[in-house]
Amino acid sequence: MSVTIKDVAREAGVSVATVSRVLNGSANVSESSAKLVRETIERLNYSPNFLGRNLRKCATNVILVIMPTADHSLYMKIVAGMQEYANKVGYDIISASSNATNSVEVRQMNMLFNRTVDGVVLLGTSYDAQTLNKLAENYDIALCCESVEGANVLTVTVDDEQAGYDAVCALLKKGHRRIAFIGADYTAVSSSKRESGYLRALREHGIPVTEEYIYKNTYDCENGALAMEKFLSLEEPPEAVFAVSDILAMSAIRKACEMGKTVGKDISVIGFDNITMCEMMNPTLSTVEQPCSKMGELVVRRLIDNFSSANKDNRYYTIAHRVILRESTGD
Amino acid sequence: MSVTIKDVAREAGVSVATVSRVLNGSANVSESSAKLVRETIERLNYSPNFLGRNLRKCATNVILVIMPTADHSLYMKIVAGMQEYANKVGYDIISASSNATNSVEVRQMNMLFNRTVDGVVLLGTSYDAQTLNKLAENYDIALCCESVEGANVLTVTVDDEQAGYDAVCALLKKGHRRIAFIGADYTAVSSSKRESGYLRALREHGIPVTEEYIYKNTYDCENGALAMEKFLSLEEPPEAVFAVSDILAMSAIRKACEMGKTVGKDISVIGFDNITMCEMMNPTLSTVEQPCSKMGELVVRRLIDNFSSANKDNRYYTIAHRVILRESTGD
DNA sequence: GTGAAAGCGCTAACAC
DNA sequence: GTGTTAGCGCTTTCAC
Numbered sequence: 001m002s003v004t005i006k007d008v009a010r011e012a013g014v015s016v017a018t019v020s021r022v023l024n025g026s027a028n029v030s031e032s033s034a035k036l037v038r039e040t041i042e043r044l045n046y047s048p049n050f051l052g053r054n055l056r057k058c059a060t061n062v063i064l065v066i067m068p069t070a071d072h073s074l075y076m077k078i079v080a081g082m083q084e085y086a087n088k089v090g091y092d093i094i095s096a097s098s099n100a101t102n103s104v105e106v107r108q109m110n111m112l113f114n115r116t117v118d119g120v121v122l123l124g125t126s127y128d129a130q131t132l133n134k135l136a137e138n139y140d141i142a143l144c145c146e147s148v149e150g151a152n153v154l155t156v157t158v159d160d161e162q163a164g165y166d167a168v169c170a171l172l173k174k175g176h177r178r179i180a181f182i183g184a185d186y187t188a189v190s191s192s193k194r195e196s197g198y199l200r201a202l203r204e205h206g207i208p209v210t211e212e213y214i215y216k217n218t219y220d221c222e223n224g225a226l227a228m229e230k231f232l233s234l235e236e237p238p239e240a241v242f243a244v245s246d247i248l249a250m251s252a253i254r255k256a257c258e259m260g261k262t263v264g265k266d267i268s269v270i271g272f273d274n275i276t277m278c279e280m281m282n283p284t285l286s287t288v289e290q291p292c293s294k295m296g297e298l299v300v301r302r303l304i305d306n307f308s309s310a311n312k313d314n315r316y317y318t319i320a321h322r323v324i325l326r327e328s329t330g331d
Numbered sequence: 332m333s334v335t336i337k338d339v340a341r342e343a344g345v346s347v348a349t350v351s352r353v354l355n356g357s358a359n360v361s362e363s364s365a366k367l368v369r370e371t372i373e374r375l376n377y378s379p380n381f382l383g384r385n386l387r388k389c390a391t392n393v394i395l396v397i398m399p400t401a402d403h404s405l406y407m408k409i410v411a412g413m414q415e416y417a418n419k420v421g422y423d424i425i426s427a428s429s430n431a432t433n434s435v436e437v438r439q440m441n442m443l444f445n446r447t448v449d450g451v452v453l454l455g456t457s458y459d460a461q462t463l464n465k466l467a468e469n470y471d472i473a474l475c476c477e478s479v480e481g482a483n484v485l486t487v488t489v490d491d492e493q494a495g496y497d498a499v500c501a502l503l504k505k506g507h508r509r510i511a512f513i514g515a516d517y518t519a520v521s522s523s524k525r526e527s528g529y530l531r532a533l534r535e536h537g538i539p540v541t542e543e544y545i546y547k548n549t550y551d552c553e554n555g556a557l558a559m560e561k562f563l564s565l566e567e568p569p570e571a572v573f574a575v576s577d578i579l580a581m582s583a584i585r586k587a588c589e590m591g592k593t594v595g596k597d598i599s600v601i602g603f604d605n606i607t608m609c610e611m612m613n614p615t616l617s618t619v620e621q622p623c624s625k626m627g628e629l630v631v632r633r634l635i636d637n638f639s640s641a642n643k644d645n646r647y648y649t650i651a652h653r654v655i656l657r658e659s660t661g662d
Numbered sequence: 663g664t665g666a667a668a669g670c671g672c673t674a675a676c677a678c
Numbered sequence: 679g680t681g682t683t684a685g686c687g688c689t690t691t692c693a694c
Contacts, residue, residue, distance in 0.1 A: 002446075004686095004688085005687065005689095006687080014664080014665085015666075016665085016666095016687090016688080017665055017667095017689080017690080018663085018664065018665075020688070020689055020690080021663095023688095023689095026689095026690095028664080030664090033663080045469075047445055048688075049686090049687050049688070050446060050447050051382055051391075051446050051447070051686080051687070052386055052687030052688035053687075053688050053689075054447075054688090055386050056669080056670050056688045056690085057670085057688085057689070058670070060382075062447075064425070070407035070408075070411055071404050071411075071607055076428070077401075077402065079401060079428070080430070087438065092438070092439070092442070093427065094426065095425065096414075096423070096424065096426070097411065097414065099411070104418070107423070110378075114381035114384075115333075115380045115382050116381050116382070116385075116391075138333075138376075221611060253613070254613055254615075257613045277608060280552060280578075280582050281585070281612070281613070282612070282613050336671065336672065337672095345681085347673090347681090348680070348682080349680060349681080352674095352680090354672095354673095360679070361679060380672070382672085383670070383671030383672035383686090384671075384672050385672090386670090386671080386688085387672050387673050387685080387686050388673070446687095
């Protein structure tokens with residue numbers, strides 16, 4: 001029903017080999033044949049069937065990105081960075097969202113197992129280190145944004161500990177000493193590392209840790225509000241808050257406003273990620289920027305290198321972050 | 332190098348046909364063979380190569396969604412709705428972002444032309460009606476969210492004209508009469524239709540149209556701010572604003588705040604889409620909800636039906652919207 | 663410079 | 679209930 005390479009060959013009066021050569025730009029085709037073939041392709045509106053090509057080549061030139069949640073500006077920016085680089089070098093990026101659900105993630109990983117894609121980048125995963133290491137033996141996978149402790153798999157993230165440290169130092173520099181932390185639960189390595197940075201900053205400034213100033217739950221936005229509600233109900237509420245994501249920070253700010261506080265004056269808040277909304281919030285949100293394009297480009301570049309490499313690069317790369325101060329910290 | 336159906340057959344001491352039958356759950360396999368095959372698959376860690384299967388079957392069971400911009404909560408919600416339904420009926424959804432760029436969109440459409448996916452849903456497109464109609468002759472495509480005038484292609488959207496009308500009526504009901512409009516430029520059909528609804532609402536309430544109250548540019552968020560800046564600098568500024576997207580509305584609100592206005596009191600704003608951020612803004616944002624899950628499910632359902640149908644469904648479906656009033660309109 | 667043909671991994675029609 | 683085999687569309691080796 002659809003037109004194949006054979007049809008083109010027959011119509012052009014050449015062999016399928018010649019058509020294939022034209023298609024792939026191989027040398028050793030006379031200009032006259034090439035022209036004839038190109039015209040025939042045009043005339044028949046032929047488009048090569050990549051299922052045949054990919055089967056033959058054992059490669060698809062497609063990379064799958066699996067996101068834990070789709071509704072997150074950060075991930076989309078990273079994917080955009082990946083795409084820009086990948087397209088330049090002849091690859092396509094497709095993405096799918098696992099809703100942070102293991103069964104959905106596994107379903108999507110099947111595209112890797114069944115050879116529908118050449119490699120996968122995980123922006124967060126429910127797999128443990130052991131499973132990932134096992135997978136990496138047979139397939140090309142990489143982690144981005146969110147690392148997994150003990151996984152010897154190509155990984156690209158910011159230096160979360162240092163970034164957390166820097167965020168808190170920015171608050172300390174404003175003169176705040178009662179600083180609270182809103183994090184995700186223990187499964188999120190990035191959050192734990194940012195918490196470590198938070199603790200180190202306090203320690204280095206001789207500030208004791210106040211247990212009530214640490215709130216940890218999931219990344220769901222309502223937890224920002226819950227955290228802020230708890231903080232503001234304390235006898236001695238914090239003067240500043242560091243949240244491990246902009247979403248949590250925004251939700252916290254919203255709650256603070258509801259409770260009559262002026263954010264940036266009564267209480268300062270700094271988030272993490274620098275998503276687009278930061279500049280549209282009221283007040284605008286201070287944050288730690290993750291350089292999304294760079295991260296996306298680097299991880300895809302290394303992953304593609306791995307496709308054709310005998311000994312895979314499984315290193316852990318960190319990319320420089322940047323603290324951005326806006327109105328929510330009184331700037 | 333990777334294990335194939337032949338390896339499984341050899342190891343299990345059966346033919347490849349039997350293995351294939353087990354794989355596809357066809358009848359006519361003795362329980363003993365089936366068990367043996369399943370064990371062998373497990374033991375060899377075999378995963379079928381879908382390139383072979385898809386080539387043979389002329390189908391991939393994958394649908395591609397092309398989004399004009401990735402960084403938009405609305406699209407992600409629609410994709411989530413698609414995915415939930417698609418997975419239930421044995422399909423996978425993958426997505427890619429065209430950055431509203433024709434060349435990128437064409438690149439992604441190639442996955443359809445080269446048979447890497449069975450169908451495509453466009454959440455906005457740079458193709459014109461004629462091209463779409465031509466494409467629809469040979470391929471399974473659908474539009475969602477954003478229609479194209481004159482395209483006889485399966486389409487699912489809200490009733491944009493009525494939704495615009497309803498949004499403005501909500502503002503009128505609050506007693507406002509000087510109502511402004513922030514829209515996208517003429518290429519966005521949804522925006523034009525919402526504008527028609529805006530105009531009809533004014534007309535039916537005997538309110539003359541004020542040219543200065545209509546601001547049209549791109550969907551880029553800065554235009555919300557620019558519009559608001561213009562409105563507030565008028566001799567007689569509007570009392571209320573209807574923006575065709577929440578992003579534009581948020582940006583407008585942000586600017587109004589900067590200019591010393593209290594949104595919801597000094598000026599009311601209603602957006603469109605009901606993205607997640609609406610409830611986290613300060614003030615929370617009134618809007619017109621697009622029922623994303625439903626839209627996603629419907630368009631995918633019809634598209635899949637089309638795959639196996641001789642006469643394709645190319646109808647235009649509209650799905651019920653809902654006005655949601657929050658603080659930005661003084662509620 | 664060109665063509666014939668093998669074969670990528672799989673399914674399904676056919677034969678037994 | 680099972681096996682043999684053709685063939686999906688393509689690339690590439692080999693021969694000329």
